[in-house]
Amino acid sequence: MSKRVLVTGGNKxxxxxxxxxxxxxDYEVIVVARDxxxxxxxxxxxxxxxxxxxxxxxxLEQLAKxxxxxxxxxxxxxxxxxxxxxxxxxxxxxxxxMNVDLHAPVELMNLLCENMKKQKNGRIVNVAxxxxxxxxxxxxxxxxxxxxxxxxxxxxxxxxxxxxxxxCIAPSPTxxxxxxxxxxxxxxxxxxxxxxxxxxxxxxxxxxxxxLATECPVYINGITLDINDCSYAR
Ligand SMILES: NC(=O)c1ccc[n+]([C@@H]2O[C@H](COP(=O)([O-])OP(=O)(O)OC[C@H]3O[C@@H](n4cnc5c(N)ncnc54)[C@H](OP(=O)(O)O)[C@@H]3O)[C@@H](O)[C@H]2O)c1
Numbered sequence: 001m002s003k004r005v006l007v008t009g010g011n012k013x014x015x016x017x018x019x020x021x022x023x024x025x026d027y028e029v030i031v032v033a034r035d036x037x038x039x040x041x042x043x044x045x046x047x048x049x050x051x052x053x054x055x056x057x058x059x060l061e062q063l064a065k066x067x068x069x070x071x072x073x074x075x076x077x078x079x080x081x082x083x084x085x086x087x088x089x090x091x092x093x094x095x096x097x098m099n100v101d102l103h104a105p106v107e108l109m110n111l112l113c114e115n116m117k118k119q120k121n122g123r124i125v126n127v128a129x130x131x132x133x134x135x136x137x138x139x140x141x142x143x144x145x146x147x148x149x150x151x152x153x154x155x156x157x158x159x160x161x162x163x164x165x166x167x168c169i170a171p172s173p174t175x176x177x178x179x180x181x182x183x184x185x186x187x188x189x190x191x192x193x194x195x196x197x198x199x200x201x202x203x204x205x206x207x208x209x210x211x212l213a214t215e216c217p218v219y220i221n222g223i224t225l226d227i228n229d230c231s232y233a234r
Pocket of ligand 1: 008009010011012013014015032033034035036052053054055076077078079080100127128129130170171172173174175176177178179
């Protein structure tokens, strides 16, 4: 029987590249997102679509029941809203980004680790961002991603003893739809800090996620894997 992986936001961008790679490795892929109309893997055997808005944190328990037992959780779904400045950021917008980018991924770890613990085997990969390390003009995006990096460390400790490793990645800007929300000026400025002078491709980022989710030694636990081509060398 195929192992089961949940990829939140596995219908577009980085998440889609992860879904495609995991499918090619013979995993059963469950995708949670809001919009499946142009989903490249729609209707394929071994792919399940679950339409769900992750800002709805009240019903995550119900969502977890629908997902069922999984072997791997990829907390990838996320968004930013750089149109809001630090001094003009509506409360509703703050709540939404904190729910989708931090609260939901943490709750999904809580809810979906049970089966992994029972079988003493599981992997969780959280998709954070360089924004969580160096800050971001969308302050709440940076704050949420910093929280996810921190959550990765503590869940690595909590779940490691049960055979479940928890890691995260911190990519710098990557060529996906998300970049439509970034200003041309910021993109130009950022490219100056990257040694290759270009943004990452989603497939490059996905390769790192898939490695952490599959072949990576279990002793690698609680880390943040930088994917930034020296734009934040530390
Ligand atoms: N691209 C970058 O420059 C970059 C850099 C660092 C980190 N990241 C992180 O990488 C992850 C993937 O982003 P991406 O670059 O691939 O962007 P993307 O192409 O815009 O994909 C974002 C994904 O998240 C899903 N999503 C967003 N809001 C959601 C919600 N409320 N409920 C359920 N699903 C939701 C979207 O699906 P639906 O729209 O169908 O719901 C989509 O699949 C995000 O966590 C992002 O913060 C991106």
